Amino acid sequence: MSRQYSNRAGIVKAFLIIIAAIFVVRVASLQLFDRRYRDLAEKQALRNVTQYPARGLIYDRNGSLLVYNEAVYDLMVIPRMIKDLDTAAFCKAVGISREEFEAKLTACRKYSSYSASAFMKQISKEEYGSWQNQLYRFKGFYIQKRTLRIYDKPIAAHVLGYIGEVNNNDIERDSYYKQGDYIGKSGLEKQYEELLRGIKGRKVMHVDVHNREIGSYQNGHFDSVPVEGSNLYTTLDARLQEYAEQLMANKRGCVVAIEPSTGEVLTLASAPAYDPNLLVGRKRGDNYKRLQEDLAKPLFNRALQAQYPPGSIFKVAQAVTALQMGVITPSTGFVCDKSLVGCHNHPSARSVQEAIKMSCNPYFYHVYKRIIQQGKFRSSAKDSQYGLTQWHDYMLRLGFGQRLPLDLPNVNKGNIPDTAYYNRWYGRDGWAFSTIYSNSIGQGEVEVVPIQMVNLACIVANRGYYCTPHLLRYYGPDSLQRQEFLEHHETGISRQWFDIAAHGMYDVVHEPGGTAHKASVPGIAVCGKTGTAQNAGDDHSVFIAFAPLDNPVIAVAVYVENARGGGGSWAAPIAGLIIEKYINGEVKRKDFEKHYREVAPCQKLPLPRRH
Amino acid sequence: MPPINRKYDRQLILLYIGLVLFGWINIYAATFSDAHAAVFDFDSQHGRQIIWIALAAITAFAVLKTDPRVFSTAAYIIYAAIIILLVVTLFIATVTKGARSWIDIGPFKLQPSEFAKFATALAVAYSMGQIDFDIRQKRTWVTLAALIGIPAALVLLQHDTGSALVFAGFLFPLFREGLSPQIPIFGFIAVVLFVLALLVNKFLLVGIIALFCIAWLFIWLSKRTRKDYIATFAAFVLCTVFTFSVDFAFNNILEAHQRERIEVLLGKSDDLKGAGYNVHQSKIAIGSGGLLGKGFLHGTITKADFVPEQETDFIFCTVGEEWGFWGSALVIGAYLLLLVRIITVAERQHSIFSRVYGYCVAGILFMHFFINIGMVIGLLPVIGIPLPFFSYGGSSLLAFTILLFVFIRQDASRTQGM
Structure with a gap:
C-alpha cells in the first residue's frame, strides 16, 4: 500500500521544476530581454506630484464671497537626490543664509532621506517667480503648489474657523491626509472639512537628470484629476456680521442674530474678535500663540461656548411655562415684595404681560414657586422634586440645558439643574424651593449659552417652535440642503401663551415702565427683554429681541460682559441697531450709532494670575 | 542516539538558514533609511525581524528536542485548538488591510491563520496515516474534505483570500496518496x-x-x-x-478589488491607480535590476517607496532590483531545491503520517512560493501572502519554522517506533 503510488513523487517533482522554470523564464524576460523596464527606471526618475484640489469657497447668504483661495508654493526636497549642489548660489536664489540652509536641510534629513519634505513653505507667487528659472540647477529640489485661504473681509473669524497642518492623529484616523496637508481646525472649516477638501489628484512626472520635469509619465496613465471641494453657501449676512463686529469692537461679549422662521444664523459675532487672515501663512504660528495668550480670549467663541447666567431674559421662559402648566393665568397678579428678592422701584404687576414689561423679580419668584411647589405631596422636598422635574422638562423643550446641534464644533450645553443635580449637592430631600428660587430670575445654578438665548427669542417670535440654528444654507454644485435643519421643533407650549409673552416684550420697548426703550427703532415694532446678570465681576448686560411683532424676520441676542449696567443700558441699544440695520438696510440714527460704537463700557479684564 | 549531524537532514536546515538570512538582508534594504541604519535598531522593521529570527531559532531548537510522537498523538488536539482560535479571531480581530485575521497580544500581533496551515497538515497526516485509510472510500473523503475545508472557510471568512488559497496545497498529499489525477486536471x-x-x-x-x-x-x-x-x-x-x-x-x-486585480492581470483594464500601479512598479523594480542588479542598498525604485508592501508581500522586488537576475534565479532555485528535497525526504519515511506530513509541508510552501512570486512578477493577480522564511513578519516566520522543523524532527527518527 505505502509504495503504491510512489511513482507520483516524480510527477510532483517534475511539476515543481516546470513552475520554477516558468518563473525563471519570466524573470529573465523582465530583467534580461525587455529593456523597457530598465529604461523607465534608469533614464528617468519618477516623481509623484500630489495635485491638491482647490478647497471649497464660502459665500454669505447674498452671494458675496467670504473665503477664497490663493496659490502659494512649497519648495520640496528629497535629500538623497541632492547632487553637486552649489550651496552659495542656491541660498542667494531663494534668499536664505547658509546657516538657515544647513538647519533646514538637517531637519528634512531627519524626517527622511528618501521621501520628500517641505524645505520652505508658502512661498508667494512673486517670490517663486523670481527664481523659478534657476530651479533646474538644484537637483533634488522641486516645487509643490498649494493653496492658502484668503478672507475677503476680516470678519466672522469664529464662524469660518481656520485650517492648519494635520497632526499625527488626523493622519492615523483618515488615510486621506499626508504629512504637511491642511485640515479644518475650527469653525465651518472643521465642521464641513469633508465637503470642502475635495479629492486629491496624482500626477506622475518624468524627471530628467537635470531635475526638470520633462512630461507626464506614460501619457498620464497613472494620473488622477483632483476634484474640487464643494462650495458652502452660508446663512450669514456679511454686512450685518461686519456691522455687529464694528459695534462690538471695543467691548467683550457677543451678538447672535437668527431668522426665526428658518433658524438661519444671520450673524454670530464674538468679541473680541480677530482678523482671520492672521491665522494664514507663515506668520500663523506666532499669531496663534499671541491670540491664545491674550487675556481677553479672542479665540474663545462666546456665542457658542460661554455659559452665562441668563438674567431676567429667563423670565420669558418662566412665564410661558407657568401659563402652560396652568399654575397661573394671564391675569394673575403678585405684589412686588422686595423682602422676598430684590427689585427696582415700579408698581406691582397685575398681569403676566405687565410683569414681563417691568421685569418684576418678586413676581417671578411667585411664579417659580407655583411651578416648583404644586402641593401634590405633603413633604416639601418631595413636592419640589416633582415640580423641578416638570420644570426641567419644559426648559429642555425650550432649547436650554442641551447642546443645540448646530453645524459648528464645540457648542456648549449650558446647565438646567435637575433633581439629580441638587441631590448631589444637598443630599436627597436636603433641598426645596427655598434653596433654588434664584433660578426664577435666571441666576443661581442656571447657565445658558448665548445661542440658546437667541433661540428663545426665535421660539417667542415663532410662537412656539424653533428650527435648529445653523450656518449652512446649501452646498455644492447641486445646491444640496441638510434636511435636519428644516425640521420644526415644537415646544409643546400653546401659541396663546407666546402671544402674551410677545406682547409683554413689545411693551418692554414701547410702553411706559418698560425696561428697554433704548432698543426701539422708529417704524419697527421691536419686542425685547432685558437681563442684568450678576456674577463675580460687574453685572453683564443682556438683551434678547425680535422684530417686528407680527411675522418677525429677525431675532437677536446681545450679551455684553461686565458692562456695569443693566440690559437696557448696553445690550438693548446694540440690539436695536442690529435690527434697524437688517430691516432697513442702513441705520439713520447716526449719532445714536456713533455713541454706542465709540463709547465702551468700563470692562475690566481679569488680572493676570501671579506666579 | 546517533550524533546530531547525521540525525537531522542537513540540506533542509542549510536551505532554511540561507533563505532566512537572505530574506533579512532584503528586509533591511527595503526598509532602510538613514534614521534607522543601525542593524539592531528595534524601532525599525529589520530590527524587529532580528527578534523574530531569534525566536524562530529557539522554537526550531525546541521542536528538534521534542519527542516526535507528540505531534502525531496531539494532532487532533492542536487542530481543534486552532479551529477555536480561528473562530475567536473572527470576533476579536482588528481589521488590518481589509482582513480580520490579526489579534493583538500585548505589543505583538498574531495571525492565527498562519498556524492553521500547520495544524491542518498534522490533522490531515494523522487522518491519512490510519490503517484503514483508503482514498476511494466515501467516508474518508468526507473526513478529509472537512479537515481541510473548515479552516479554509474560516480563513476565507476573515477576508484573507490568499491564506485560504494556500489550502489548495493539500492537493499534494492527496495526489501522492492516490487521488485521481482527473481532479487536479x-x-x-x-x-x-x-x-x-x-x-x-x-x-x-x-x-x-x-x-x-x-x-x-x-x-x-x-x-x-x-x-x-x-x-x-x-x-x-x-x-x-x-x-x-x-x-x-x-x-x-468576487469582491471589487479582486475583480480589478484579475482584470489588470489579463490586460482588460489598466486601473493603474490601484492594483495595476503596484504591479507595474514591481515590474519596473525587478526589470531594472538587469543581470547583476544595482547592488545592496542601491535600489532606486524600491527606495523611493514606489512599491507598496515591499518588505512583506513584495519583498521579491528588492531581490530583483538589487541582486538582479542571478539573485532572483538563485532565490527561485533555492525554493525549488527546498521543495524537491522535502519530497525526497518524505519518500524515505517509514510511517505514512510522516510522509503525508512531508507532502503537506511541500504543498503549503509551494502555494506560498507560487502565489507570491507569481504575483510579484505579474503572472498572477495580486493576492497578498508572504514569501516563506523571507517576508517581514513574525507570525509567518514562526509558523513556517514550526511547519518545517516538525518535519525535520520526524525524519530524524524515521527508523524509530515503527
Missing part, C-alpha cells in the same frame, strides 16, 4: 476556461470546446462506446454551463 481546465471566458467571446469559446470534444471522440479514441458518447456530451454541457456562469461568478462572488 479538472481544476486546471476550470482555471483555463475561467480566464478564456473573460478574455474571448463566449460563443466562440463554446464552439472551440465543441470542436475539442468532436476531435476527442473521432480522432483520439479509436473505438467509441455508448459510454464515451455520453461522457463526452456531459463534459461538453458542463463546460458550456461553466463558461456562461463565469460572468456571474466574476461579478457577484
Whole structure:
C-alpha cells in the first residue's frame, strides 16, 4: 500500500521544476530581454506630484464671497537626490543664509532621506517667480503648489474657523491626509472639512537628470484629476456680521442674530474678535500663540461656548411655562415684595404681560414657586422634586440645558439643574424651593449659552417652535440642503401663551415702565427683554429681541460682559441697531450709532494670575 | 542516539538558514533609511525581524528536542485548538488591510491563520496515516474534505483570500496518496476556461470546446462506446454551463478589488491607480535590476517607496532590483531545491503520517512560493501572502519554522517506533 503510488513523487517533482522554470523564464524576460523596464527606471526618475484640489469657497447668504483661495508654493526636497549642489548660489536664489540652509536641510534629513519634505513653505507667487528659472540647477529640489485661504473681509473669524497642518492623529484616523496637508481646525472649516477638501489628484512626472520635469509619465496613465471641494453657501449676512463686529469692537461679549422662521444664523459675532487672515501663512504660528495668550480670549467663541447666567431674559421662559402648566393665568397678579428678592422701584404687576414689561423679580419668584411647589405631596422636598422635574422638562423643550446641534464644533450645553443635580449637592430631600428660587430670575445654578438665548427669542417670535440654528444654507454644485435643519421643533407650549409673552416684550420697548426703550427703532415694532446678570465681576448686560411683532424676520441676542449696567443700558441699544440695520438696510440714527460704537463700557479684564 | 549531524537532514536546515538570512538582508534594504541604519535598531522593521529570527531559532531548537510522537498523538488536539482560535479571531480581530485575521497580544500581533496551515497538515497526516485509510472510500473523503475545508472557510471568512488559497496545497498529499489525477486536471481546465471566458467571446469559446470534444471522440479514441458518447456530451454541457456562469461568478462572488486585480492581470483594464500601479512598479523594480542588479542598498525604485508592501508581500522586488537576475534565479532555485528535497525526504519515511506530513509541508510552501512570486512578477493577480522564511513578519516566520522543523524532527527518527 505505502509504495503504491510512489511513482507520483516524480510527477510532483517534475511539476515543481516546470513552475520554477516558468518563473525563471519570466524573470529573465523582465530583467534580461525587455529593456523597457530598465529604461523607465534608469533614464528617468519618477516623481509623484500630489495635485491638491482647490478647497471649497464660502459665500454669505447674498452671494458675496467670504473665503477664497490663493496659490502659494512649497519648495520640496528629497535629500538623497541632492547632487553637486552649489550651496552659495542656491541660498542667494531663494534668499536664505547658509546657516538657515544647513538647519533646514538637517531637519528634512531627519524626517527622511528618501521621501520628500517641505524645505520652505508658502512661498508667494512673486517670490517663486523670481527664481523659478534657476530651479533646474538644484537637483533634488522641486516645487509643490498649494493653496492658502484668503478672507475677503476680516470678519466672522469664529464662524469660518481656520485650517492648519494635520497632526499625527488626523493622519492615523483618515488615510486621506499626508504629512504637511491642511485640515479644518475650527469653525465651518472643521465642521464641513469633508465637503470642502475635495479629492486629491496624482500626477506622475518624468524627471530628467537635470531635475526638470520633462512630461507626464506614460501619457498620464497613472494620473488622477483632483476634484474640487464643494462650495458652502452660508446663512450669514456679511454686512450685518461686519456691522455687529464694528459695534462690538471695543467691548467683550457677543451678538447672535437668527431668522426665526428658518433658524438661519444671520450673524454670530464674538468679541473680541480677530482678523482671520492672521491665522494664514507663515506668520500663523506666532499669531496663534499671541491670540491664545491674550487675556481677553479672542479665540474663545462666546456665542457658542460661554455659559452665562441668563438674567431676567429667563423670565420669558418662566412665564410661558407657568401659563402652560396652568399654575397661573394671564391675569394673575403678585405684589412686588422686595423682602422676598430684590427689585427696582415700579408698581406691582397685575398681569403676566405687565410683569414681563417691568421685569418684576418678586413676581417671578411667585411664579417659580407655583411651578416648583404644586402641593401634590405633603413633604416639601418631595413636592419640589416633582415640580423641578416638570420644570426641567419644559426648559429642555425650550432649547436650554442641551447642546443645540448646530453645524459648528464645540457648542456648549449650558446647565438646567435637575433633581439629580441638587441631590448631589444637598443630599436627597436636603433641598426645596427655598434653596433654588434664584433660578426664577435666571441666576443661581442656571447657565445658558448665548445661542440658546437667541433661540428663545426665535421660539417667542415663532410662537412656539424653533428650527435648529445653523450656518449652512446649501452646498455644492447641486445646491444640496441638510434636511435636519428644516425640521420644526415644537415646544409643546400653546401659541396663546407666546402671544402674551410677545406682547409683554413689545411693551418692554414701547410702553411706559418698560425696561428697554433704548432698543426701539422708529417704524419697527421691536419686542425685547432685558437681563442684568450678576456674577463675580460687574453685572453683564443682556438683551434678547425680535422684530417686528407680527411675522418677525429677525431675532437677536446681545450679551455684553461686565458692562456695569443693566440690559437696557448696553445690550438693548446694540440690539436695536442690529435690527434697524437688517430691516432697513442702513441705520439713520447716526449719532445714536456713533455713541454706542465709540463709547465702551468700563470692562475690566481679569488680572493676570501671579506666579 | 546517533550524533546530531547525521540525525537531522542537513540540506533542509542549510536551505532554511540561507533563505532566512537572505530574506533579512532584503528586509533591511527595503526598509532602510538613514534614521534607522543601525542593524539592531528595534524601532525599525529589520530590527524587529532580528527578534523574530531569534525566536524562530529557539522554537526550531525546541521542536528538534521534542519527542516526535507528540505531534502525531496531539494532532487532533492542536487542530481543534486552532479551529477555536480561528473562530475567536473572527470576533476579536482588528481589521488590518481589509482582513480580520490579526489579534493583538500585548505589543505583538498574531495571525492565527498562519498556524492553521500547520495544524491542518498534522490533522490531515494523522487522518491519512490510519490503517484503514483508503482514498476511494466515501467516508474518508468526507473526513478529509472537512479537515481541510473548515479552516479554509474560516480563513476565507476573515477576508484573507490568499491564506485560504494556500489550502489548495493539500492537493499534494492527496495526489501522492492516490487521488485521481482527473481532479487536479479538472481544476486546471476550470482555471483555463475561467480566464478564456473573460478574455474571448463566449460563443466562440463554446464552439472551440465543441470542436475539442468532436476531435476527442473521432480522432483520439479509436473505438467509441455508448459510454464515451455520453461522457463526452456531459463534459461538453458542463463546460458550456461553466463558461456562461463565469460572468456571474466574476461579478457577484468576487469582491471589487479582486475583480480589478484579475482584470489588470489579463490586460482588460489598466486601473493603474490601484492594483495595476503596484504591479507595474514591481515590474519596473525587478526589470531594472538587469543581470547583476544595482547592488545592496542601491535600489532606486524600491527606495523611493514606489512599491507598496515591499518588505512583506513584495519583498521579491528588492531581490530583483538589487541582486538582479542571478539573485532572483538563485532565490527561485533555492525554493525549488527546498521543495524537491522535502519530497525526497518524505519518500524515505517509514510511517505514512510522516510522509503525508512531508507532502503537506511541500504543498503549503509551494502555494506560498507560487502565489507570491507569481504575483510579484505579474503572472498572477495580486493576492497578498508572504514569501516563506523571507517576508517581514513574525507570525509567518514562526509558523513556517514550526511547519518545517516538525518535519525535520520526524525524519530524524524515521527508523524509530515503527
